[in-house]
Amino acid sequence: MNTEPIVSGTTETHLRSPFSAILRWKSDFQRIMSARVLDSQLGFRKTWYLGALTLGTFTIQLGTGLLLMLYYHPSIPQGYADMKDLEFVVSSGAMLRSLHRWSAHAMVFLVFAHMAKAFYRAAYRPPRELNWVLGVCLMICTLLLSYTGYLLPWDQLSYWGTTVGANIMSSIPWLGPKLRFYMLGGHTVNANALLRFYVLHTMILPMTIIGLISIHMWRLHKDGGMYDVDDAGRPILHGNDPQKIAAETQRLSQEKSISYADLLFREVTAIEALAVVLLCMALTWSAPLEQLANPMHTPNPAKAPWYFTGLQELLHYFPPFVAGIILPGLIVSGLIFIPFSPVFDRIRTGSAIAWFRSTATRWGPGALLIVVISVLLIHLHAWDALLPLWIIVALTGFAAGRMGTQINGFRGWLCEKPISFWIMTLFLMEAVVLTTVGTLFRGPGWAWVWPWRG
């Protein structure tokens, strides 16, 4: 039980006034963040303030979403008419809708970036494994928020995006069609589906996210604030445990140990800067709105928003059950098991190149796996999915080329990387390449186009 006063002067319990109650509440509230933050961890470099920025976009979503709810009716075709009203009639309506849209895009991007940053910093390590798993759940909730939000304007993109998503669901053997029926409340995307998505988007998912964020923040605090390592690569613990703080402060006596308020100030400043950027975007570019949903005409090409075009690209190559259920399921379970797998512990596994070189037989299965995947992708003409795999193979080959001799620079840096680095980098490169191809290089009939030609 930690009863140490965090800010002196706020715990004078003999003052029985409402004001003192507020002060006490304030001091409890301050425990959301770590009491002490080391000077070296304050800077932009360590976290890029990605977690705080994600929370910032979520707050913008709550505010703008609540305001949009005052004008939006979840019915057909009134929902679409309300979009037009927001665009042309309601004061500041267009700005609010655009801000909600751009902030949603920013939130999805920041969630991905926050997770990638946490991964490369190895911040998933025990005792933070629960927080990493909560982060994966928050990512799923964010994507579900985007997906459910897309139906609400009831334009062409909404209708066909949801139709495709619902059919991915029904590709699950045996259970699929039933699940699709429950999800849509009918056989087609119609009024029932709109209402169900509305309830998910405005109540169930935001409530879930608020709950998960609360636990996420509480764990962050309990696990000693931001994860960091010292020069020797050992994790630094600097929670609210006074003994640990004292020990850390002594060990890092050259560093200043300062209060959380400096971090809070910087993070709030970063959130405000992001809010200004998003506001400028909302004032410059209005959120797209296509024509009224028309079940009689599928737009060509019917493209998902950018964070789903990678998935859409996979759907082009693989059956829906594989591309829409198996692969995302594998990715999510892979992400969840990161902190529980020895492969991902950088300290224990050490350099991947050295591990492979230590026994000649280790090359065989690895090479075989790469050949099998390559043959499959060539057979499917999935050149864009093949590219990242071969880049990784080329980079490992480049790094392993003259191992044993003293190598510096980029090559030496690659040589030291553990297996987890290569797996995650391959995954991220696949995501970036497939998303880029799906967003920019696909035209009518999902055929290849060059974006600069028309």
Added chain:
Amino acid sequence: MADQDPLESAPESPEMDRRKFMKVGTSSLAVAGVGACVFGFRYLSPNVLYEPSPVISLGKPEHYSVGSVTLDARNGVFLVRVPEGFYALNAVCTHLGCLTVFKAETGEIACPCHGSNFRKDGSVIGGPAPKALAWLKTWISDDGNLMVDRSANVPARSEYASV
């Protein structure tokens, strides 16, 4: 003794001690939970749907010339007239449910979403579509209208409606 928890010192009745109470309480909550889930699940599945009837009328046969492929987009159905008679295809792509269109210049049916294409008889030429477009039960009603039942599939090339 004064600061002892009153609950701690309360005499426990032999019929219902705390352990037993917890046991009964948890199991009755579990039963109630399962019941709530079952009814909740049934509640989520609507019993009445206000969706259009699967049986549609496509008008008089003489409106369609031999060799024509006509898309009824409202109902998601292709009506094809061949020398043997009429047949109807489900125009909803078997891949992920986009509405396909007939390309007169190539004589193929194409899906705009993920690039599948089909022959006039519904069979797959290429793309990710796993199955051919389904043939739908087609007949001519007593008053001479072409009728299609969108909920009834028939084997491909098995039956043609003719006047």
